[in-house]
Amino acid sequence: MATARHLRIAVIGAGASGLMALIKLREAGIADVTVFEKAETLGGTWRDNRYPGLTCDVPSLAYRYSFAPNSEWTHVCAPGPEILEYLKRIAGEYDLERDIRYGCEVLKADFENGQWRIETSDGDEGAFDAVLAAAGVLHHPALPDIPGLDTFAGDTFHTARWPHGFSLEGKRVGLIGTGSTATQITGAIVDEVEKLSLFQRTAQWILPLANDPIPEEQRKAYRANPALLEEEFERLSLEQTASFAAAVVGENPRAYAALERYCREHLELVTDPDLKRRLTPDYKVGCKRLIMSGNFYKAIQKPNAELVTDGIAGIEPEGVRTADGRLHEIDVLVLATGFDAHKIMSPMIITGRGGKRLDAEWAEAQEAYLAVTIPDFPNWFMIGGPNSPVGNFSWLQTAELQFGYALKLIEMIRAGNAREIAPRHEALRAFNDAVKAKMPDTIWASGCKSWYINKDGHVASWPWTFDKFKADMSEPVLADYDIA
Numbered sequence: 031m032a033t034a035r036h037l038r039i040a041v042i043g044a045g046a047s048g049l050m051a052l053i054k055l056r057e058a059g060i061a062d063v064t065v066f067e068k069a070e071t072l073g074g075t076w077r078d079n080r081y082p083g084l085t086c087d088v089p090s091l092a093y094r095y096s097f098a099p100n101s102e103w104t105h106v107c108a109p110g111p112e113i114l115e116y117l118k119r120i121a122g123e124y125d126l127e128r129d130i131r132y133g134c135e136v137l138k139a140d141f142e143n144g145q146w147r148i149e150t151s152d153g154d155e156g157a158f159d160a161v162l163a164a165a166g167v168l169h170h171p172a173l174p175d176i177p178g179l180d181t182f183a184g185d186t187f188h189t190a191r192w193p194h195g196f197s198l199e200g201k202r203v204g205l206i207g208t209g210s211t212a213t214q215i216t217g218a219i220v221d222e223v224e225k226l227s228l229f230q231r232t233a234q235w236i237l238p239l240a241n242d243p244i245p246e247e248q249r250k251a252y253r254a255n256p257a258l259l260e261e262e263f264e265r266l267s268l269e270q271t272a273s274f275a276a277a278v279v280g281e282n283p284r285a286y287a288a289l290e291r292y293c294r295e296h297l298e299l300v301t302d303p304d305l306k307r308r309l310t311p312d313y314k315v316g317c318k319r320l321i322m323s324g325n326f327y328k329a330i331q332k333p334n335a336e337l338v339t340d341g342i343a344g345i346e347p348e349g350v351r352t353a354d355g356r357l358h359e360i361d362v363l364v365l366a367t368g369f370d371a372h373k374i375m376s377p378m379i380i381t382g383r384g385g386k387r388l389d390a391e392w393a394e395a396q397e398a399y400l401a402v403t404i405p406d407f408p409n410w411f412m413i414g415g416p417n418s419p420v421g422n423f424s425w426l427q428t429a430e431l432q433f434g435y436a437l438k439l440i441e442m443i444r445a446g447n448a449r450e451i452a453p454r455h456e457a458l459r460a461f462n463d464a465v466k467a468k469m470p471d472t473i474w475a476s477g478c479k480s481w482y483i484n485k486d487g488h489v490a491s492w493p494w495t496f497d498k499f500k501a502d503m504s505e506p507v508l509a510d511y512d513i514a
Contacts, residue, residue: 055162076113113270141409
């Protein structure tokens with residue numbers, strides 16, 4: 031008869047996913063948990079990003095933990111600081127910080143004798159029975175390789191490293207990039223700066239978003255009637271998964287046609303023919319991550335804003351030199367150049383069964399089984415692993431479902447029915463072959479460059495519907511696992 035075990039669990043990252051994992055592990059009766067966080071505070075991406083205009087692109091009432099409804103969001107899509115405060119509030123209510131080690135970066139993890147020995151920036155942390163890797167996907171800033179970048183005489187920073195209290199008032203600002211971050215910043219700062227030069231490499235499709243305030247009367251109604259709040263959550267979640275999420279994976283052509291129409295009609299707000307031409311993408315709506323904004327087109331047409339579409343030849347002390355020979359003189363250079371979404375687990379050195387290193391196993395392509403587990407790396411579970419639905423659903427819903435899947439396997443270890451659990455190589459291959467077979471049906475594979483696509487052209491997202499994801503996460507298929 032199997033004997034129940036005391037488990038020691040490591041969680042990597044104190045962002046939204048890591049905090050949720052700690053709460054859920056405690057609820058399951060697993061109390062010996064340590065969360066390793068390399069920064070000095072919690073919050074993950076909502077801590078690192080504090081640029082002007084930062085806003086979630088998922089409706090607020092659908093962006094929350096299932097166990098922590100929030101009636102206090104002030105806008106249809108919450109500003110970043112509100113989301114960070116929500117995470118801090120949850121951490122306080124659940125007394126999470128007693129199990130978080132701040133300023134403690136995981137450097138190495140070695141699988142030895144059925145356990146993971148972890149080394150951090152503080153030293154040897156000992157052995158753990160399982161690891162939940164919740165370090166996130168978008169946290170390694172991608173810096174552009176532009177000649178002379180280090181010679182600029184003014185202030186330069188990536189948007190994820192925005193200096194606390196930094197003012198742009200009255201300054202000439204150069205903003206490199208036109209993704210979601212740059213779009214939000216443009217609308218937020220154009221009335222504050224003397225001049226905004228927005229350097230665009232690729233035009234973006236923008237879905238109109240009227241980010242209206244949620245009236246106090248509405249919030250009061252949510253407080254008084256939690257069922258009403260839950261009803262709105264279910265409505266918004268269904269709207270997102272049945273329309274947008276299904277549309278981008280080729281399962282709802284009618285919804286996709288509507289998305290396309292909304293984006294094209296929105297572009298009609300640009301009145302200058304030349305500017306409209308330069309803002310019109312040459313790829314299908316949704317191929318890149320769809321941007322949502324209600325003020326970008328208005329902002330870029332203001333007299334002190336300029337869209338620069340000539341390529342950047344180099345950076346000089348006074349500003350940005352473009353390929354046409356023009357020097358764009360600026361005081362501040364902001365790099366809205368996104369993140370390397372394919373550095374999952376980097377720079378940790380992770381060594382699994384038989385001395386296999388994860389960076390070597392992933393040298394050609396990052397592959398996991400159902401985005402959660404990896405062959406030869408037993409008891410290592412990922413929230414946000416390769417081919418997670420990073421561009422489809424609300425991330426908090428995704429994270430909870432992935433955690434629930436991992437917990438079922440962890441419970442087998444705790445019950446004494448297994449010591450080591452890792453997916454079979456055949457299961458990994460079958461899953462990833464299915465991903466590749468389905469991906470051509472998705473809009474991401476329609477012919478554009480995006481951060482979803484790795485250096486080998488592999489689209490690292492979930493090519494199926496939310497219902498399939500939920501079903502796949504509901505119960506592990508034990509036949510797909512080597513269980514020792």
